Amino acid sequence: MFVGDRLDIIIFGATGFTGKRTIPQLTKLIKSENLSLTWGIAGRSKARLKDTLLEIHEETGEDYNKIPVIIADIDDKESIERMTASAKIIINIVGPYIFYGERVVAACLKSGTHHVDVSGEPQYMEFIQLRYHEAAKTRGIYLVSACGFDSIPVDLGIVFLQKNFYGTLNSVATYMYIRKDGGPYPGATTHFTTYESAIHAIAHYKQLRDIRSKLFREKLPAVDHKVETKWCGFFKNKYLEKWCTVYPGSDRSVSLRTQRYMFTACKQRPIQIQCYVGYDSFLHLLTTLIFSAIILVLSKLNFTRKLLLKHPKFFSGGFASHEGPSKQKQENTTFNVILLGRGWCEILLDPTDEFYEPPEKLGLARVSGKNPGYGATCLMLTMSAIMILTENDKMPDG
Secondary structure (H helix, E strand, O other), rough: OOOOOEEEEEEEEOOOHHHHHHHHHHHHHHHOOOOOOOEEEEEOHHHHHHHHHHHHHHHHHHOOOOOOOOOOOOOOOEEEEEEEOEEEEEEEEOOOOHHHHHHHHHHHHHHOOEEEOOOOOHHHHHHHHHHHHHHHHHHOOEOOOOOOOHHHHHHHHHHHHHHHHOEEEEEEEEEEEEEEEOOOOOOOOOOHHHHHHHHHHHHHHHHHHHHHHHHHOOOOOOOOOOOOOOOOEEEEOOOEEEEEOOEEEEEHHHHHHHHHHHHHHOOOOEEEEEEEEOOOHHHHHHHHHHHHHHHHHHHHHHHOOOOOOHHHHHOOOOOOOOOOOOHHHHHEEEEEEEEEEEEEEOOOOOOOOOOOOOOEEEEEEEEEOOOHHHHHHHHHHHHHHHHHOOOHHHHHOO
């Protein structure tokens, strides 16, 4: 079937909750940008893949009759290798990535295929970088994670603030909060697969120390004006009028990897990063902290972890479910990320130089959008894949 040229893009995991929402985003982008890109979908069941295309056709009116359907089972190495050999880039939406991601990455490396995913699992991302970065660089392919709400808004928001600060940026504190317009909307806020990935990320968190000790052997330069992250407890942000606590997602670790790269490759002074999440009321914050503490404790043991995964709605307080959020709830949910930067008006000639006086300049930026989990995420994911294909000359060397 794929004699000759490969397909440009294959969406692997197209029948899942996120996969079904990625297909329309890819279709819209190809049309709106007038791109000549070929694409297909992949998964274990040919019947389910065809049913997915029919379901999306009925929703959108788009004709998907000629879209190739590829059979690929995550437990079948040969089928995964055939799939990756059939595309220039794989959009991988099969998680938890800590269990299944490496299989697709290894196949991509073998076939010389780019790879993007929406992982928010630091252990997986940094393990892949440790094991496959040099080989991918040699082959000239990109293996890029965190191509969704975790963690593009924060990472690009910091880069934007850095470029427009007109001075020297010392630190950035990010405050993310979600707003639901109208409602109330019953049902979960997130799908089970997102919840499942978070549970396993917590369970395997101790692996990070060993991975990072091998991956980041060279330390970044120490700074004189250190900003401490408020790791414990909560606080009221008087400017946002929100109750805030540390954001437990991957935003900070992803952004710090970007800062490390910019220091190494571009001699740019690395900035300190703090990430927080905000809530409208103290009760909402307290409820979230209680459920988070329960999940944190129960994630540690195999037996209790199985209970968490068997009863997601109960243990998350209704936040996660196998059904996921309703379409109405998704469309009426918006996200905001406020970025507060501190630094100096002057620019240092050397990134390792330091200022004597504490930071006196402030900078503000905001990133916002709709439907963070499954609308904005799917859009960011498909845009990431398209940019690697169409703007490869602007991509970093690694």
